[in-house]
Amino acid sequence: MRVTLRDSATAILAALALAFSPAITAPTAAAQAQPLMPAPDPDPFYWAPPDLAARANGEILRSRPVDVSRFGNADGWQVAYRSTNSSGHPVAAVTTVLVPRGGVDRPLLSYQAIINALGTRCGPSHTLFNGQLQEAPVVNLALMRGWAIALPDHLGPTSAYGAARLGGQIVLDGIRAVQHLPEARLGHSPVGLAGYSGGGMTSGWAGALAPTYAPELPIVGVAAGGVPANLSELANGLGTAPHPLFGLGFAATLGLEREYPSSIPLASGLTGAGLALRDRIANACSQEIIDAGANHSAAEVSADPAKINEPAVRSIFDQNSLMMFPGVPGHRCTSGTATAISLPPWIRSRRPSADTARPVFRSSSACSPETTARPASRGYRVYSAGSTEGSPVSPRRATAEVGSVTSGARFVAPPLATRRC
Known part of the structure; x- marks a missing residue:
C-alpha cells in the first residue's frame, strides 16, 4: 500500500489514541520496558x-560538500x-543545504520534509540522494526560483517522530x-519555513519558537x-478500530x-x-x-x-501542541467525529500571523473560516495550508505560499485567493 500525503497527515494523530487504548492481552516483563532507540548512523x-x-546552539561541528548535480x-x-532536545540536553543534528550557483545572500528556504519514520537512515540527508x-x-x-533550500533531519539523532517541539529547535539551529x-x-539571507504533515507541524513550532529561541534569525x-x-x-476523537495506517500512529508514540x-513509558x-x-519497525522508514x-x-x-x-x-x-503555545489563539474546527484546530488571523510584532488551518482527516470539514492574508507589522506570517473543495494542498503549493503570505521580502510567488478550512 502506498501512502498519500493526505493520509500521512492523519497518521501522526492516530498515535495519540491508538497505542494508549484498551488491550485484550497481558503486559510483558518489565525487563523489556525501556524505549528502543534506533541504531546509530554508521557514518x-x-x-x-x-x-x-x-x-x-547552531554552532557547526563539521561540514562536507555533497554532489547535488541531479538538481x-x-x-x-x-x-x-x-x-538542544526537549529536556535541554545538547544533541548533534544534520541539515543539507543546496544553493544555486552565483549570487550572495539568496533567499533561504528551510523545508521540513515528511519524515514519518523511526530509522536514522530515513532523514533527508539520506533520502535526498537515494530517490526516497x-x-x-x-x-x-526552490532552486528554479533562485532560492537556497535547507532540509534538516528534524527528528534528531534518535528519530523522535512526533516530538514537534524538538523538531522546531533543530530547524532553527x-x-x-x-x-x-x-x-x-x-x-x-531572508529565511522562509515550509513543510507538510509532520514537516508542517515542525515548521509551525519553529515559527512559534523563533522569537525567543532564535530571535536573531x-x-x-x-x-x-x-x-x-x-x-x-x-x-x-479517534477510535480503536484496525486502521491501514496504524503503523505510522504506533511509530509516532514510539518516537x-x-x-x-x-x-511516556510505552x-x-x-x-x-x-x-x-x-522491534520490527524500530529502524524503519515510512513505507516499511x-x-x-x-x-x-x-x-x-x-x-x-x-x-x-x-x-x-x-x-x-x-x-507538543502548537495550540497550547502561549499567546496562540484558535477555535475548534470539527471534521466528522474528530476535532482539529483552526487558527484565526494573528498579527503581532515578531510573532506569526496564522491564516487558517485545515482538519487533517479525509472527511469534509464542518467549518470553513475564510481569511485573506494581511501584512504583519514587523512580523512574519504563517499560512497553515488547507484543502480546497476536498483536494489536499500539496507540499509544492504550500512552499509557494512562503512568497504569497510574506511582505517586504525577496520571496516571490503567485498569490492565492481566500483560503478555506
Whole structure:
C-alpha cells in the first residue's frame, strides 16, 4: 500500500489514541520496558563530539560538500551542528543545504520534509540522494526560483517522530548553522519555513519558537500544511478500530517515548505482539512502517488503557501542541467525529500571523473560516495550508505560499485567493 500525503497527515494523530487504548492481552516483563532507540548512523559525520555540551546552539561541528548535480546548477553541503532536545540536553543534528550557483545572500528556504519514520537512515540527508524523498520536486521548485533550500533531519539523532517541539529547535539551529557556513554565502539571507504533515507541524513550532529561541534569525514567512495543532483534542476523537495506517500512529508514540521516556513509558504497557511490532519497525522508514502495521489496532499492542489520561502523558501532548503555545489563539474546527484546530488571523510584532488551518482527516470539514492574508507589522506570517473543495494542498503549493503570505521580502510567488478550512 502506498501512502498519500493526505493520509500521512492523519497518521501522526492516530498515535495519540491508538497505542494508549484498551488491550485484550497481558503486559510483558518489565525487563523489556525501556524505549528502543534506533541504531546509530554508521557514518561518523553524524556522531556527536565529546565537547558537544560546550558548543553553542547552531554552532557547526563539521561540514562536507555533497554532489547535488541531479538538481541542476547548484552546490550542496551537509552540515552537522549542535542543537538542544526537549529536556535541554545538547544533541548533534544534520541539515543539507543546496544553493544555486552565483549570487550572495539568496533567499533561504528551510523545508521540513515528511519524515514519518523511526530509522536514522530515513532523514533527508539520506533520502535526498537515494530517490526516497517524496518531496524532491520542492527542491527543484526552490532552486528554479533562485532560492537556497535547507532540509534538516528534524527528528534528531534518535528519530523522535512526533516530538514537534524538538523538531522546531533543530530547524532553527540548522538555519543558524547554514547561515554560518562561509561557502554557502547565506549569512544575511531572508529565511522562509515550509513543510507538510509532520514537516508542517515542525515548521509551525519553529515559527512559534523563533522569537525567543532564535530571535536573531531573519524569518519572514512560514507555510505549513496539515498541521496537528492540538494533540489531546485530536486523540480524544479517534477510535480503536484496525486502521491501514496504524503503523505510522504506533511509530509516532514510539518516537515520543524516545524523547520523553519517563513521561511516556510505552514499552511497559505493550503486549508481546506490540513488542514484536516495535522491534520490527524500530529502524524503519515510512513505507516499511505502513506495511508492517497495516490494519492492526491498539487492542493488539497495548495492555494499559488508562495511560492516555495520565497527567504526565497529557502534559507531553500539550508540550507538543502548537495550540497550547502561549499567546496562540484558535477555535475548534470539527471534521466528522474528530476535532482539529483552526487558527484565526494573528498579527503581532515578531510573532506569526496564522491564516487558517485545515482538519487533517479525509472527511469534509464542518467549518470553513475564510481569511485573506494581511501584512504583519514587523512580523512574519504563517499560512497553515488547507484543502480546497476536498483536494489536499500539496507540499509544492504550500512552499509557494512562503512568497504569497510574506511582505517586504525577496520571496516571490503567485498569490492565492481566500483560503478555506
